Amino acid sequence: MRAAIEAFDTGASVGVVSKLHPTRSHSGAAEGGINAALGNSAEDSPEQHAFDTVKGSDYLGDQDAIEILAQEAPGDIYQLEHWGCVFSRDDQGRLAQRPFGAAGSPRTVYSADITGHVLIHVLYEQVMKRMEQGGMTVHEEYFAWRLAVEDGRCVGVVCWDLLEGGLELVVGKSVVLATGGMGRIYRATTNAYACNGDGMAIALHAGLPLKDMEFMQFHPTTLYPSGVLITEGCRGEGGYLINRDGERFMARYAPKALELASRDVVSRSETTEIEAGRGVNGSVLLDLRHLGAERVLTRLPGSRELAMTFAGVDPIYDPIPVRPGAHYHMGGVETDNWGATELPGLYAAGEVACVSVHGANRLGGNSLMETITFGRRAGQAAAEAALADVGQHEVSGEELAKAERGLETLLARNEGERPWKIRDELGASMLENYGVFRYPERMERQLEVIAGLRERYERVVVEDKGSVFNTDLTQAIELGYMLDLAWCMVQAGLAREESRGAHSRPSDFPERDDERFLKHSITRWTDEGPELSYEEVRMTKWQPEVRTY
Amino acid sequence: MKVALKIWRYDAVAGERALREYEVDAPEEATLLDCLDLVKDRVDGTLAYRKSCRMMICGSCGMRMDGAAVLACKTRMYEIAESGHVPVISAMGNLPIVKDLVVDMEPFWRKIRAVTPWLEPGYSDPGERENVVSREEMAAIHKESLCIMCGCCVSECNSMEADPDFLGPAALAKGMRFVGDARDQARVERLQAYSEPHGIWDCTRCYFCQERCPKGVDPRDAIAKLGAEAMKEGIDSDLGAKHAKWFVTSAKTTGWLRETELVPKTQGVVRSLKEIGFAMNLLRHGKVPPPIPPHVAKHVGEARALYDLVKHEGREGAQGIVQVEKPLSRLEHGESGYEEAAARGPYGPGSFARPFLPDENETEEEAGT
Numbered sequence: 001m002r003a004a005i006e007a008f009d010t011g012a013s014v015g016v017v018s019k020l021h022p023t024r025s026h027s028g029a030a031e032g033g034i035n036a037a038l039g040n041s042a043e044d045s046p047e048q049h050a051f052d053t054v055k056g057s058d059y060l061g062d063q064d065a066i067e068i069l070a071q072e073a074p075g076d077i078y079q080l081e082h083w084g085c086v087f088s089r090d091d092q093g094r095l096a097q098r099p100f101g102a103a104g105s106p107r108t109v110y111s112a113d114i115t116g117h118v119l120i121h122v123l124y125e126q127v128m129k130r131m132e133q134g135g136m137t138v139h140e141e142y143f144a145w146r147l148a149v150e151d152g153r154c155v156g157v158v159c160w161d162l163l164e165g166g167l168e169l170v171v172g173k174s175v176v177l178a179t180g181g182m183g184r185i186y187r188a189t190t191n192a193y194a195c196n197g198d199g200m201a202i203a204l205h206a207g208l209p210l211k212d213m214e215f216m217q218f219h220p221t222t223l224y225p226s227g228v229l230i231t232e233g234c235r236g237e238g239g240y241l242i243n244r245d246g247e248r249f250m251a252r253y254a255p256k257a258l259e260l261a262s263r264d265v266v267s268r269s270e271t272t273e274i275e276a277g278r279g280v281n282g283s284v285l286l287d288l289r290h291l292g293a294e295r296v297l298t299r300l301p302g303s304r305e306l307a308m309t310f311a312g313v314d315p316i317y318d319p320i321p322v323r324p325g326a327h328y329h330m331g332g333v334e335t336d337n338w339g340a341t342e343l344p345g346l347y348a349a350g351e352v353a354c355v356s357v358h359g360a361n362r363l364g365g366n367s368l369m370e371t372i373t374f375g376r377r378a379g380q381a382a383a384e385a386a387l388a389d390v391g392q393h394e395v396s397g398e399e400l401a402k403a404e405r406g407l408e409t410l411l412a413r414n415e416g417e418r419p420w421k422i423r424d425e426l427g428a429s430m431l432e433n434y435g436v437f438r439y440p441e442r443m444e445r446q447l448e449v450i451a452g453l454r455e456r457y458e459r460v461v462v463e464d465k466g467s468v469f470n471t472d473l474t475q476a477i478e479l480g481y482m483l484d485l486a487w488c489m490v491q492a493g494l495a496r497e498e499s500r501g502a503h504s505r506p507s508d509f510p511e512r513d514d515e516r517f518l519k520h521s522i523t524r525w526t527d528e529g530p531e532l533s534y535e536e537v538r539m540t541k542w543q544p545e546v547r548t549y
Numbered sequence: 550m551k552v553a554l555k556i557w558r559y560d561a562v563a564g565e566r567a568l569r570e571y572e573v574d575a576p577e578e579a580t581l582l583d584c585l586d587l588v589k590d591r592v593d594g595t596l597a598y599r600k601s602c603r604m605m606i607c608g609s610c611g612m613r614m615d616g617a618a619v620l621a622c623k624t625r626m627y628e629i630a631e632s633g634h635v636p637v638i639s640a641m642g643n644l645p646i647v648k649d650l651v652v653d654m655e656p657f658w659r660k661i662r663a664v665t666p667w668l669e670p671g672y673s674d675p676g677e678r679e680n681v682v683s684r685e686e687m688a689a690i691h692k693e694s695l696c697i698m699c700g701c702c703v704s705e706c707n708s709m710e711a712d713p714d715f716l717g718p719a720a721l722a723k724g725m726r727f728v729g730d731a732r733d734q735a736r737v738e739r740l741q742a743y744s745e746p747h748g749i750w751d752c753t754r755c756y757f758c759q760e761r762c763p764k765g766v767d768p769r770d771a772i773a774k775l776g777a778e779a780m781k782e783g784i785d786s787d788l789g790a791k792h793a794k795w796f797v798t799s800a801k802t803t804g805w806l807r808e809t810e811l812v813p814k815t816q817g818v819v820r821s822l823k824e825i826g827f828a829m830n831l832l833r834h835g836k837v838p839p840p841i842p843p844h845v846a847k848h849v850g851e852a853r854a855l856y857d858l859v860k861h862e863g864r865e866g867a868q869g870i871v872q873v874e875k876p877l878s879r880l881e882h883g884e885s886g887y888e889e890a891a892a893r894g895p896y897g898p899g900s901f902a903r904p905f906l907p908d909e910n911e912t913e914e915e916a917g918t
Contacts, residue, residue, distance in 0.1 A: 021654065023698055024599075024607040082675035084668030084732060086687065086694045093681040111694075117606055118694060125667040132662065163647060192602040225578055228604040246902030287904050289895035306604060308887070309623055310578070317890035319901050420590035463594030468561050469648045472594040 001025075001123040002372050003176045003339075003349055005130065006379030012386050013135045016127070017159055017170055019143040019194065019474070023124050026180055026192040027350075027371060030116025031231035031302060033098060033108035034372070035365035036073035040090060041097035044105040046070035051542060053366060056102045056262050057359025058501035059518065059544040060212070060537060065337050065355040067540060069366070069373050076372045077109055085122040087111050098236045100364045102262040102549060108365040113231045113302040116368060139170065143474050144179065144198060147206040147346065148399035154206070154345035155395050158403045160474065165467020167407065169400040173389050174345050174382035177203060177333060178375060181351040183216075185482045185489070186326035186435075187427030190222050190229035199352035201481035203333045204488070208341055210523045211354040211535070212331035213485070214493035215502045217362055218436050220266035222325030224283040226310040230303050230322055232364040235259040237299050240287040241270070242319065243278040257549035264361040264502045265549055267324035271436045274323065285319035292316075324436050328367060330358040330502065331492075334522065339378025345385070349378035356520065359537075360501020410476070416459035419479045426453055426479075426486060434490055439507050443494045450487050457483055488530045492521045495532055514544050550577055552584045552630045556596070557639035559646050570635065575626065581638070582610055582621035585650075598650035605763065608697035611704065612650045613639045618701035620763045641704035643713075656713075657700050660720040664743065668727060671734030686731040689867070693726035696766045702758035714747045718758035718768030721749065725771035728778055729867060740779040749775050750789025759873055767873050774867035781866035791815045801856045804846025808837045 001022055008014045016022065037049040049070035054061055081087060081095065088111050090096040100108040111118040130136040141162040148156040148169055156171035179199030183191025204210055220241070221230040235241070241259050243249045253269040254261035261269075270284050278284075288296055293316045296304055300315075307313045307320045332354035339347040339355075350371040357370055426449075433446035457480060464472035498513035499505050519534045553572045559565070573587035582600055589596045599609040603622040610621040614636050629636055644652035702718035709715045716724075724743050727733045743749050749772055758768040776793065779785070785794055795814040799807045809828065813821040831837045838844050846852070859869050896903055 020601055020607075020609065021658075024601050024609050026602060026607070028697075029602045029604060029606045078677070078679050079675060081679040082670060084670070084727075084730065086690065089682060089684045089687055091684075093683045093686075095679050114606070114695070117697070121694075121696075121698075128662055129667040163653075192607065194601045225576075226603075240904045242902075242904045246904050248904050248906050251907050285901065287901075290904070302606075309605070309625070314887045314890055317887070317893070317895045317900070418590070418594060464597075466560075466562065466595065466648075469597040469651045471597060472589070 001120075001127050001178075002375030003178055003347075003379030003382065004136065005123065005126050006376045007174075007176070007383035007386075008130050008136050010380050010383035010387070012174075012383035014130075014137070014383075015170060015172065016136070016138045017142045017144055017157060018138070018140060019162065019198070021140050022127065022138060023120055024194075025120060026195055027368065028117045028120040029190075029192065029229065030119075030368050031113040031229060032100065032233035032236065033110030033115045033365045034077065034119070034368040035100065035103065035107045035363070036077040036109055036369060037070060037105070037107055038074050038077065038095060038097060038109065039105075040094045041106040044107055046073070048104050049073070049107060052102060052104050053357065053363055054359075054542045055545075055547060056361055056363040056366075057357075058264075058361055058512065058547055059514070059542070060215075060356070060359030060500060060520070062356050062359075062538040063540040063542060064538050065357050068337055068377075069357050069370060072373050073369050076369070076376060080119065080122060080372070083122050083126055085111070086118045087115075098233060099260060100236050101232055101260045101266070102257065102363050103260075103365070108233075108236065110233065112298070113233050113300050119368060119372075142168075142170070143477075144202065145477065146399055146403050147175065147202050148395065148397075149206050149343065150393075150396060150398070152344065154343050155393060158400050160407075162469055162471070162474065165470065167400060167403055169395070169397055171395050173386035173393070174347060176339065176378050176382045177346070177348040177352050178350045178371075178378075179352045181329045182482060182485055183326045183329070184478075185426065185430050185486050186216070187424070187431050188222065188227050188323070189326040190219055190227060191326065196478035197329075197352075197481050197485045198478065199348065200332055201484055203341070203346070203348070203352075204484065204523070204525045206343065206346075207525070208343055208346070209334045210331060210488060211334040211520050212356060212360070212492075213488045213523050214496050214521060215330035215358075215360050216326055216434075216489065217263055217328040217330060217502045218267040218324035219327030220263055220270055220324055221286050221320075221322040222327070223306060223311055224281065224321040224323050227325050228306055228310055229327070230286060230306065230320060231300070232263070234286055234288060234300055234303055237288075237295060238291055240290070241266070241322075242285045242287050243273050244280050244285075245278065247278075249273050249278070249284070254549040261549035262361060262547075263327075263364060264504070267436050267502075268504055270322075270324055279323075280321060283321040283323040286315075286322045287319040288315040289317065289319065326431075328358075328362055330354070330356070330360065330362055331521075335378075337377070338381035339374055340381055347378040347382045349375045353378075354520075360503060410460075411462055411465055411473070413459070413461050416461040417456055418463060419457075419460050419476045422453050422456055422460065423475075423479050423482070426450070426482060430486060434493060436504065438493055438503065438505050440494070440505070443490055446490045447487070447494070450483060450490065454483050454487070484525070488523045491530050492523055492532060496521065512544075512547075518544060550575060550579075550627065550630050552579065552626050553635040554584060554588065555635055555637045556588070556649070557637070558596070558649050559640065561646070561648050568637070575630075577627050579626050580622050581614065581619070581624040581626055584626055585621060585638075596650075597648040606697055608699035611641050611699040611701045613641060613704065618642070618704040618761045620699060620701065623763050641700055643703050643706060643709050643717075644700065652700070654700065657698075657703055657717075657719065660716050661698070661723055663716060664720045664724040664727075665735065665739065666720075666723050666727070668730065668733055669735035670732055680732050682731050689731075690726050690729040692766055692872075693722050693729065693771055695764045696722055696726075697764055699763065701761045701763055702766075702768045705757040705761045707755045707757060708751055708753045712747060712751060715751050716743070716748050718752075718772065721752075721775060722766055722768040722771040725775050725867075728775060736778075737782055737784075740775065740782055740784050743775055744779050744784050744787050744790065746787075748787075749779060750787045770870060770872040773870045774872075777870055778866040788815055797856070800852050802849075803843055804849035804852040805844055807840070807843065809840040
């Protein structure tokens with residue numbers, strides 16, 4: 001939506017295609033906050049923000065992109081505030097900022113623990129305003145299925161209309177992908193049912209390169225058993241992580257930063273504790289009791305509600321059972337600093353894209369900021385390119401015809417397996433074999449598992465043959481996306497023979513290897529499956545150092 | 550556990566409606582949404598419902614259980630299944646059904662769009678820094694900002710059932726989110742627009758929206774606050790506003806509600822004349838006191854003092870509305886059954902050990918004893 005707003009304000013006519021109503025997007029579930037060096041709470045600077053991000057990325061982030069993010073973040077936050085965003089305030093009535101993991105200063109602007117919610121609603125308010133002005137249309141519950149590429153440029157998206165049924169080619173001189181992540185590849189994830197990597201998969205199949213696919217971030221505090229996110233803000237507000245004995249075990253892994261070490265570090269520490277038998281029911285405990293009722297109620301009301309509803313625990317009186325869960329995918333469609341991909345007319349921003357500002361590990365509070373800053377940049381660049389392109393393009397609709405044939409084949413199949421079992425097996429095996437810690441033999445095994453599942457998927461059956469709100473169909477398509485992306489992930493992980501950020505190989509390559517792997521992996525799709533190559537990291541002023549917290 | 554559900558299926562193409570029963574084997578922590586997923590995966594792939602975040606924030610999965618709107622992802626099934634009850638699941642009310650549990654949300658969003666749902670800051674250049682707004686000022690719209698637009702309130706709205714054009718609880722709560730925002734410069738225009746027919750005063754105060762809101766937004770409170778703010782601005786041409794205004798005057802002057810004056814003050818003299826027969830009947834049966842002489846309450850002074858206090862404290866508008874306090878940031882909000890934990894306290898007997906750092910083992914033991 002941020003891209004759409006900027007494209008509209010740049011002068012383009014804009015259509016938003018979304019498989020959910022826009023306010024249902026999973027950005028709304030982000031809780032803790034959004035990072036910008038405003039310096040309201042303590043001294044801070046964009047330079048410091050950039051350095052923390054570079055270090056957090058385990059030096060895999062592209063430093064020019066990170067500097068842009070850090071520099072432009074404050075202006076973007078002020079813009080959101082002037083649009084009416086309901087941020088929390090400090091005593092002076094300025095935007096309040098809280099500490100977050102691996103940040104050198106309290107930098108995270110927030111709204112209690114529903115920051116994503118207030119952001120998504122303020123953006124939709126601005127979208128509605130522009131709909132009223134004319135020139136912006138929202139195609140709600142349109143499922144983007146394929147990119148239409150003609151004469152070497154992206155000319156539109158083939159969509160399935162969920163409400164009415166039927167395929168449609170939505171054309172545009174520029175297309176911006178902003179479809180989010182793919183946490184649903186894992187059984188234990190904070191992500192919504194909608195997060196299936198749609199944009200990455202359709203770009204991959206349109207011939208585009210995906211970057212850094214091996215890096216999936218595991219969030220250290222996802223609620224047991226449901227997997228929903230308990231915000232890092234809980235630790236930012238002073239929460240403890242304890243094991244079954246009550247010990248604040250982070251002191252043994254990150255003696256300085258303790259609970260506020262980087263997410264990859266905390267997730268590994270928790271996994272080590274749980275595997276050593278010091279957990280409780282396969283979890284560790286997030287303890288907020290010492291914060292007292294008042295602080296929990298005013299700063300973390302949403303987390304309390306989640307813990308009470310889904311785990312039966314009131315955090316004012318009892319610690320919350322948490323464990324690492326798949327949360328955010330650092331990789332995605334490769335873009336430049338304006339969101340442009342290598343395919344003319346195609347842009348990407350947010351979790352679907354990889355600029356890369358997060359490198360091998362994202363810092364909490366940076367993803368919302370990335371969606372806003374790079375969403376704005378992609379929207380502007382896409383609109384400028386579209387406006388500069390004054391010619392009329394004939395669109396043949398060949399891709400639409402291809403999609404129609406594909407759909408017919410899929411719906412005509414009556415003998416075979418329904419998707420859910422394949423989906424469940426993919427989720428469970430990815431968690432087992434490609435989770436927080438990665439071992440070569442398990443990764444090899446996972447490649448075989450994926451190959452087997454892909455074979456079964458060839459014969460998948462869609463039971464609902466109807467045209468109206470057929471989620472049986474869309475879920476089957478989404479499963480196909482996830483199977484392809486899982487293959488890309490594991491293959492890239494197996495090839496990265498080092499431990500960096502969220503990619504940890506304790507048994508064979510426990511150290512970072514800058515000599516061989518201070519570079520991005522690039523995955524392209526071929527007839528034989530994903531093909532890997534590598535690309536240099538863009539560095540400006542920070543050389544890799546040993547990373548401790 | 551075995552969970553049985555009866556689901557109202559609807560096929561829009563054939564126009565057929567049918568109540569079907571399903572049974573699934575679900576884990577104890579399963580929610581209604583989890584159970585629907587099990588039905589769709591293992592029993593009937595054609596079942597249609599919306600879902601996404603499964604954590605009560607995206608607002609997709611509003612539906613009815615036994616006739617009352619719920620978020621499927623927030624509804625735990627354990628107690629229902631244990632009791633042997635088979636709940637009836639159906640689509641939300643007041644919105645056209647598309648298929649099974651999916652409704653057409655366009656009429657809902659049309660009403661949201663009708664309240665000018667964006668900030669009108671009164672300037673176009675935002676300047677260098679943020680607006681300075683105090684915590685207290687922001688707190689005024691805390692509840693309204695929690696709205697996830699799920700439609701549960703609209704589903705249950707009695708007034709909308711009678712008048713489909715009624716703006717409804719969600720849109721009006723959205724309106725209050727801007728009226729109460731210190732940064733908004735279109736407050737009066739908004740209050741005028743919301744006071745038109747089908748607006749603020751068409752709410753019948755049945756409180757169903759308040760009851761069914763899964764997020765503690767309390768839309769009826771928002772509507773009450775809008776009404777109070779409108780009257781504070783002198784926007785009182787609607788019958789509802791006049792009615793409310795006369796209540797105050799009546800209470801202030803005599804300490805009683807004077808029904809015989811209420812009708813002409815609200816509806817005007819001409820329309821009241823038509824009601825004379827009805828009024829005489831009421832009078833004859835002792836349902837209303839005779840208008841003359843005015844009946845003055847013994848402690849009318851207290852009513853007047855209360856009126857002066859509200860005025861003195863500047864609580865004539867939204868500030869004066871006593872609100873139901875169900876929002877997230879209240880201790881009382883949430884499932885019941887936590888009294889036990891509250892009674893023992895966070896570190897009482899049976900609680901989890903007090904946390905300690907590895908190198909302060911000894912001090913911890915002291916603290917623990």
